[in-house]
Amino acid sequence: MKKQPIPPRWADWLLEVFVAPPLREDVQGDLHEVFYKRTEQEGLSKARREFIWAVLHYINPYFFKARQRTNRQSDYPSPSYLHPAMLRNYLTIALRTLAHNKAYSIINVVGLSIGLAAAMLIILYTKDEVSYDRFHTNNPNLYRITSRDITPGDQKPSYNTNTGIFQGPKFTAGTPEIQSFVRFQSGQSDIRQGNEVKSQEMFSTDPEFFQLFSFPLLSGDPKTALSRPKTVVISEDMAEKQFGTTDALGKIMFIKTEAQFEPYTVTGVAVKCPQNSSIKFDVLLPITVSKEDIARSDNWFSFFLNTFVLVRPNANIKAVEATMNRIYQTDAKNTILEMAKKFGIKSKTIYSLQPLTEMHLSTDLPVNNGLVDESRPTFSYILSGIALFVLLIACINFVNLTVARSLKRAKEIGVRKVVGGGRNQLIIQFLGESFLLCFVAFVLAIVLLLLVLPTFNQLANKALSFAYLLDVKLIAGYIGLFLVTGLLAGFYPAIVLSGFSPVQSLYSRFRFAGRNYLQRGLIVLQFSLASFLIVATLTINSQLNYLTTKSLGYDDRNLVAVNKSSLNHSEARLLKSELMKFPTIVDVAPKNRGFWGTVAKVNGEKQLSFAYETVDEMYLPLLKIPILAGRNFSPDFPSDSTQSVLVNESFVKEAGWKNPIGQEVNFFAYEIPERYKVIGVVKDYHFAALNQKIRPQLFTMKPKNDFGKAFVKIKPHTETESLRAIEQTFKKLFPINPYSYSFLDQDNLKKYESEAKWRQIMLFGAILTIFISCIGLLGLATLAAERRTKEIGIRKVLGASVSSIVQLLSSDFLRLVGFSFVLAFPAAYFAIDKWLENYPYRIEISAWTFALAALLAILIAFFTVSFQSIRAAMSNPVKSLRSE
C-alpha cells in the first residue's frame, strides 16, 4: 500500500502556532484537503510548495488573535477550572457534603479552630515576650552594664547584673563611644497621701533618663524634668491617685526619703509605662550621690543599681567593653588590691554590655533590682511546643477524617472523572474545600481567642489584647498560618483522592491500600503527644503538691508578719509588751527584713558565706524550730547578744565541725573584726523557697542590727480581732510608718506561683490535646462502625453479643493507643527528669505516674470509641441488613 503523503510537518506546526484554537480545526482541515487534492493533480512536491505558501499567509495578527467571537462557540467548550459556574458547583458540593456529614464537619472545624486559636494565642504570647523593651527609639544602641566574676578554679563565672554609683559616670567619661548613662536605683519610701502614709516603690535616676528611654511625658520637659533636686516625675496613675487629676505639674508631694517628709515638686507626668517594658515606674526621683560616697573608692565594690548606657551607633561593642575594663583596672587599682588583701577576694571582675532588648529573656543576666517581669525563654519554648502540638493534632484529625470520608466520596470522584473532570480540577476542588473549612475554623478561632484571652492573661501574667493582632507582620503570619494549615489539611486528600481510577472507584468494592498505615500512624502520634502531656501534667502536679505540703521545718500557721523599717531593739520590746496585752496574741518575735548574707571565717582561715539572721530569743520557739544541740539565746545570759550566735546544721557541715558548740566565728570583714561563740545548733529549716537548697545560716542578737519586721503569733481563728489589735498598736506606736501585714503561710504559697502557673498551663495544654485527639478518634470510630454496619448485622444475626461487638470495634483503636505509650513514655521520662533537676527538693519519678497516665489515656480512648461502638452494636440488624 502506498504511503499516505503528508504535508510538511514544520509548516503544519507553524499553522498550529499561528492560528488561534477556535479557528484551527477547520482552517487546518481545509488546507489539508487542498493539499491532498493537489498531490493527486500535480504531484507531491508542488502540493507541498503550495501548502507552505498558503500556510505563510496565515501568519498575521488576525488569525493569531482570533478569540471566541460572539456567535462562534465551540460545540464542546472546555472551561477553565476556575470558571464561575465550576466554582459555584464546587461550593454547592462542598456545602452539601458538609451538611450531609454534620458530625465530621463539626469535628473538623472545632478541632482546627481550637488548634488555630492555641497557635494564635502563643504567637501573641511570644510576640509579647520578644517585644520587651523594643519600643525605645535608641535601640539597638542601649545597653546595660553587667559584670561577671571569674574565680580561678571555678568553671562557671558568677554573673552580676547590677552596678554601683561609679560604673556609669566613670565609663562614660573615659569611653568616647558611650554617649551617656543612666543609673536606675529602686527603693521603698513613704509618701503622704491625704492623711495616710503609704509605702511606695520609687526609683532614683539620672536626668538623662527621658533622653535615653522613650517614655513620653504628658506634661513637663523631658530634658530638665529631673535635673534639679527635690523634683519628682510621676506616672499618670500616680497623679490620679495623689492629686485626683493628671494635670499635676508644679504640685507638691511629700516624700520621706531620709529622716522626715520633704516637699517634692512634680516636674513631669509620664504616660503609663508600656506593658512590655522592663522598666515600670510610678515615681521617679533624681538620684543623689553624696560627696562622701564619691570620695570612697571602695564603692566600686558596692553593687545595688542598674546602669544603662547609650552607645554611639556602629560602635564596636567588644572595643567598648575592653575600654571599660581598662578604666576599671586603672581607676580601681588600689581598691582592688586593698579588697583582695582585706577579704581575700581572689575573683576578677570583668565588665560587659548587655543589649537592653536581651534583658527580658536572659537566663544568666536576668532583670532584677527594680526591673520587672523577669521571664525565662523556656516558658516561651514550652508554650510554643504545646501550641504546635495542638495545631499538629488538629491538622492530623483533619487529614485523617477527610481521607477516611473519601471512601464515601469515591463515587463522586469516579463520576466527575468520567464526565471529564481532570486531576487538577479535583485537586482544586479538594484544596478549596479544605480552605473553606479552614476559613470557617479561622473565624471561629478568632471568636475563641477573644473568649479565652482574659483567662490566658491571668495565667500567663500578661496584658495581651486583641489589638496586638493588628500588626502587619502578625497579620501576614496569620495568613501564612491559614495557608499552611489549609494546604497541610487539604494536600494529602487532594492528591490521594484525585488519583483514584474512575473504574476502580465506581466498582463498589473499592478499598484504600496504604491508607490504613497513615491513619494508624497519625492516631499513634496523636496519642503519644497526649500521653506525653498527661505525664508532664501529673509530674508537675505532684511536684507542686510536694513543694506546698512538704514540712518546711517550722510552723508557719497563724503567723502574721508586720513590716516596720529600722525597728530597733527598744521599739521591738515596746511593740511586744503592747501587743501582749491582747489575749488573742500568743507571742511576738522580731526579725530582720529580707535576706541578709555575709561572710565570716571559721576554723581560723576557712571563709564561709551564709544567711545572716538578726533575731531575738523568741524567734526559734515561736516558729517551733528545734534546737539540736546546745541552747537557745536566753535572757539569763546577758552576754548572748554580743558574744554568741546560733548556726544551723548546714553551717556545721560546711564548717566541718565535729563538735560545734563553743566554736568561733570570725567576722573579719568589719572595721573592727568581731568574734562570736557558737552556743547552739538549729535544725535545718527551709527559710527560703523549696526550689533553693538550704544554705548555712547564722543567728545573732547583735543590738546594733535593726530589725525589719515582727512575727506575731496569734491564737487560731482570731484573725479579725488579732489583726485589729495589731493595727491599732502599730499605728499608736509608729504613727508615721506605713502599716502592712501578711500571713506567713500565704507568703510561702506565693513562692510557688510560677510552678502553679506551669501546672495550670500544662493542664490546659493536656486537656486541649486530649480533647482534640478524642474528637478525632470519635470521628474515625464512627466511620469504622459505619463501614462495618453490614458485618455487625450479620454477626448479630449469627448470635454475637453486644459486648463482643464492642470489643471487636474498640480493640483496634485501643491497640494503637497502647502502642503510642511506647513512643511517649521514654520521651516523657527524659523531659520530666530534666525538669525535676531544677529542684533540689523533688519527688522521685515513679512508675505510678506512667501507669496512671496510661490508664487515663486508655480510659478516655475507650470511652470515646465505645460511645460509637456501643451504638453500632445495639442497632437492630434488620435495619442494617435491609438497607441494600
Added chain:
Amino acid sequence: MRRAFLGEFEEIVLLVVAACPAEAYGVTIWEDLQQQTGRSITMSAVHATLYRLEEKGFLSSTMGGATAERGGRRKRFFTLTALGVRALNDVQQVRSRLWQAIPPGKFQLIGG
C-alpha cells in the same frame, strides 16, 4: 435601517456562498471563487473574509461531523443569514438604481 458595508471581495464571497448549491465550506468557496473570478486567491484571504463576514453577522457557521479525508478534521459550513440576504439585496438595489440612472446611449458614445 443598518447600512450594509460590504467590500468588493466580501460581496463576491457572500455571493459565492449564496450561489453554492451544496453545503459551502472553505475549500469549495475558495475553488468557486477562483473559477468565477479567474483570479488567483490565497486560502488565507478567503478564510479571513469568511470569519469577518461571520463576525458582521452576514454568515453563520456550524461544524460538520468528523471526516475521513482530511485527517478527521471537521468542516465548517457557512450559510447566509437573513442579514446577509438583506445586505446582498441592498447592494443589488443600489446598483440597479445606478444602472437605470445611466442616460441611454451614453455607453455607445464612449465605447463606440
